[in-house]
Amino acid sequence: MSTPTALSPSPGAATRVPARVHRRPSALALVALAYGVAQLAAVVPWLRLGWDESVYVSQTDPHHPAAYFSAPRSRGVTYLTAPLTWLTNEPHAVHLWLALLSTACLYGAFAVWRPLLGTGRCALAAGLFAALWTALLYGPQAMPNLWVALGAVAATGWLLRGAAGVAGGAGAGTADGAPDAPRGLVPGGRRRAWWGVALAIAGVTLLRFPDGCWLAVPLGLACLAHRPLRRLAPMAAVAGGVAAGAVPWIVEAYARWGGIGERLRVSSDVQGEMGLRWAGGDAWLSVNGPLLCRPCHIAPYQPWLTWWWLLLPVLALVCAVRARRGGPGRAARRITVWLPLACAVVLSLPYLLTLGYSAPRFFLPAYALLSLPLAATALDVARGRRPYVVALCAVLALYGVAQGTGFWRNLMGARHTTHRYEAVAAHLHRAGIRPPCLVTGAQTPPISYAAGCASGNVAGNNKNLTRAGLRTLTTRIPVAAITAAHAAPPAYARTWRPLPLPGTGLRAWVAERG
Numbered sequence: 001m002s003t004p005t006a007l008s009p010s011p012g013a014a015t016r017v018p019a020r021v022h023r024r025p026s027a028l029a030l031v032a033l034a035y036g037v038a039q040l041a042a043v044v045p046w047l048r049l050g051w052d053e054s055v056y057v058s059q060t061d062p063h064h065p066a067a068y069f070s071a072p073r074s075r076g077v078t079y080l081t082a083p084l085t086w087l088t089n090e091p092h093a094v095h096l097w098l099a100l101l102s103t104a105c106l107y108g109a110f111a112v113w114r115p116l117l118g119t120g121r122c123a124l125a126a127g128l129f130a131a132l133w134t135a136l137l138y139g140p141q142a143m144p145n146l147w148v149a150l151g152a153v154a155a156t157g158w159l160l161r162g163a164a165g166v167a168g169g170a171g172a173g174t175a176d177g178a179p180d181a182p183r184g185l186v187p188g189g190r191r192r193a194w195w196g197v198a199l200a201i202a203g204v205t206l207l208r209f210p211d212g213c214w215l216a217v218p219l220g221l222a223c224l225a226h227r228p229l230r231r232l233a234p235m236a237a238v239a240g241g242v243a244a245g246a247v248p249w250i251v252e253a254y255a256r257w258g259g260i261g262e263r264l265r266v267s268s269d270v271q272g273e274m275g276l277r278w279a280g281g282d283a284w285l286s287v288n289g290p291l292l293c294r295p296c297h298i299a300p301y302q303p304w305l306t307w308w309w310l311l312l313p314v315l316a317l318v319c320a321v322r323a324r325r326g327g328p329g330r331a332a333r334r335i336t337v338w339l340p341l342a343c344a345v346v347l348s349l350p351y352l353l354t355l356g357y358s359a360p361r362f363f364l365p366a367y368a369l370l371s372l373p374l375a376a377t378a379l380d381v382a383r384g385r386r387p388y389v390v391a392l393c394a395v396l397a398l399y400g401v402a403q404g405t406g407f408w409r410n411l412m413g414a415r416h417t418t419h420r421y422e423a424v425a426a427h428l429h430r431a432g433i434r435p436p437c438l439v440t441g442a443q444t445p446p447i448s449y450a451a452g453c454a455s456g457n458v459a460g461n462n463k464n465l466t467r468a469g470l471r472t473l474t475t476r477i478p479v480a481a482i483t484a485a486h487a488a489p490p491a492y493a494r495t496w497r498p499l500p501l502p503g504t505g506l507r508a509w510v511a512e513r514g
Contacts, residue, residue, distance in 0.1 A: 027123035028110055035130040036103030039139045044099055046411060048091045048418035053142040054449035057094060061085045065454035067445040068464045071257060071266040075248050076207030077144050091418075099140035102150075106130060109150040109368075112157035112196070116164065116336055117376050125375035129368045131400060133407035134360045137414065144207040145361040149368035151207065152215055152347065155200035155241070156340050156369065159219055162193030163228040164332055194233050198241040205245025211347060211365065216242045218342040226335050270461045272356045279351060282358035284309070289410045294357035301409070305402045312370060316341055319373040322380075337373045344369035418446070420504050424482070425450035427501045431510060433478045440470065441482035441490060442506065458492065467492050474511035481509040 025033075049057060055067045059075070060082040084097040110126040117125070129135055129149070138146045201219070205212025219238045223229040253263035268274040272294075286293035287309045288301045300306065323337035344366040351362040382388040424447050428439070439448035440456050448455035456465040456473075465473075470492060473479055481493045489496060489509045499508040 026119055028107060028114070028119060028126055031123050031126045031130060032103050032107035035106055035126075035136070035139065036099060038130075038136055039099040039103070040096070042407075043137060043411065044092060044095045044140050046415045047095060047141070048422050049094070049446060049449065050141065050143075050414065050418050051443070051446045053094075054421075054446040056142045057081050057085055057089065058445075058449050061089045063089050064449055064452055067449060067455045068457070068462045070270055070461055071263050072270050074144065074205075074207055074209045075252070076147065076203070076245075077142050079206070080147065081142050094142065095140040098142060102139040102146060105147070105150045109153040109157070112154050112161065113372060116157065116160055117372065121372075121376045121379055124379060125371040128371040128375060128399075131403050132364070132367055133403045133410060134364055135367070136403075136407055137410060138361055138364070143361065145364045147207050148204050148211045148347075149365040151200050151204035152211075152343060152365045153340075153368050153372070155197055155204065155215065155219065156343055158193050158196030158200060159222065159229070159234060159238075160336055160339060162190050162197065162234055163226060163335070165190065165228070191233075194237040197234065197237040198244070201238060201241030202245035205242050206248065209246055209249040210350060212242050212245050214346050214350060215343060215365075218339065218346050222335065222339050222342075226331070228332075274354045276353060277356060278353065279355045279358055282356075283352060283363065286358045286360055288406045289360065289413065291361070291410060291414060292357070292359045294359075296357055302405070305405055308399055308402055315374055315377075316344070316370060319377045322377055323373075337376070340369040340372045420506075421446040421450045424501050424504050424506060424508070425452075427499070427504075428453075428480055428508060431480075431499050431508070433480050433508075433510065437478040437480070438470075438473055439480055439482060440465070441480075441493075441509075442484065443482060447482060458490075475513060478513070479511040481511075483507055483509065 055069060055073070056077040058064050058067045059069065059078040062085075080098065080101065081094055084094055087093075106126060106129075110122045110129075113122050113125070135146060135149075197219075201212060201216060204215055216238050220235065223231075223235045223238060229235075250260060253260045257263040257266055282293055282296035284306065285296055285298055285300050288305050290298070319337055320341060323334045347369070348363060348366045351358065378392055382392045421443070428437075428447075428451050433439070433451065433453065435452040437451065437453040438456055439451060439453045440458070444455040444457055444462065455462070456470065457463050458465050458467050458470055470479070480499070481490055481496065483489060483506065485501070485505050485507050487507070489498070493509040493511070496509040496511050499510050501507055
């Protein structure tokens with residue numbers, strides 16, 4: 001009988017099966033999952049398509065005429081919705097598709113930062129951003145600002161990853177949320193980082209041409225100022241991303257407006273003659289809604305809910321001061337804080353200094369970028385200090401209450417507005433205004449899309465018809481003009497038949513064909 005040696009298997013070894021390793025989902029994945037579930041439960045079932053959504057979605061909808069696409073718009077959102085609208089134009093299906101897409105993109109954008117900040121800090125940053133009522137409300141909507149925000153987060157992260165020489169993998173971070181130690185580049189890792197920069201900036205520019213150009217400014221300056229980025233590849237990635245994303249906008253500028261300068265001039269006119277002016281007051285008045293403050297002659301809604309917005313500049317300054325104290329050997333740590341802060345400021349400037357109106361969604365890119373240094377600083381300060389942990393939890397709880405209040409109020413307002421468009425369309429159908437048809441007048445794009453009609457206007461920012469052309473159309477297809485309930489008909493519709501639209505605050509005037 002042989003005696004087992006040290007190299008011999010034990011008697012029961014042959015029957016043992018290695019235990020399966022179960023990887024728990026990361027904190028960032030749980031945040032993204034919660035964001036998606038919240039959209040599916042609290043937004044998607046309630047909303048139909050809004051004004052701007054109708055314009056973007058109609059461009060690739062084979063079942064409806066395309067709405068007039070004005071000069072300030074960019075085509076990126078239309079490309080996001082195209083895979084769905086080719087199949088169906090059902091509003092809930094469009095919102096479901098975008099909710100799933102925004103959930104995945106929230107995870108992907110903030111995951112870029114995991115090797116730089118660590119899992120815990122990235123999860124907190126994503127949670128701060130996802131908890132914003134604007135981020136939750138616009139997650140499933142066909143609007144560009146949320147996507148610009150996520151693209152800016154990804155572009156900034158990829159640039160810093162290339163500068164830090166972090167490997168091309170995801171980089172999970174350590175369990176306590178500290179960033180992984182730099183492992184060195186895998187073959188082609190830095191090249192992938194530059195491709196990430198280029199693709200992210202191209203996406204931002206495709207979604208909103210001006211925002212892509214503004215984002216390129218601090219990223220380009222970082223390439224000049226930060227030694228690891230002072231090379232051709234990252235500079236080419238920034239410039240090439242803007243150039244690639246701008247191609248559809250530039251082609252359309254020459255095809256429809258005769259050039260870039262003329263399109264910019266028309267865009268300025270549509271947005272109320274952009275110029276140097278202070279719009280910070282409008283931004284503060286509308287931070288809790290309404291969704292569009294134009295003109296912004298309103299009283300702020302529950303000003304006590306705005307405390308978090310007023311606190312943001314103070315917290316950003318704290319982050320900047322702490323980064324500056326890092327010492328000359330901490331350049332990489334400093335730029336990890338300073339670059340998102342700089343990008344947030346630059347992307348806010350056009351909405352604070354050039355417009356005569358405001359909307360809460362305009363600042364989503366700034367909020368997303370600010371969440372990264374804020375989350376990192378908060379966890380650094382609170383770690384191992386019970387009073388700071390308690391204070392941080394209290395602030396986060398108050399933040400959640402403020403965002404929840406703003407979310408519910410604005411969700412109900414958006415629901416009322418979008419369902420009113422559907423109600424008007426139903427009244428028009430009962431009155432015989434069915435495709436092929438034309439709707440003109442007030443609130444034309446969303447009503448015409450809901451009714452399946454073409455939209456046209458003889459005046460205003462969406463002018464795409466002459467009065468002679470409109471009169472010709474009334475002899476061929478059903479035409480209705482929409483006005484406020486107690487307003488007189490437009491001059492061209494004085495002989496048209498009035499059609500009450502009860503419960504909508506509007507009235508239609510129907511052209512009699514003869």
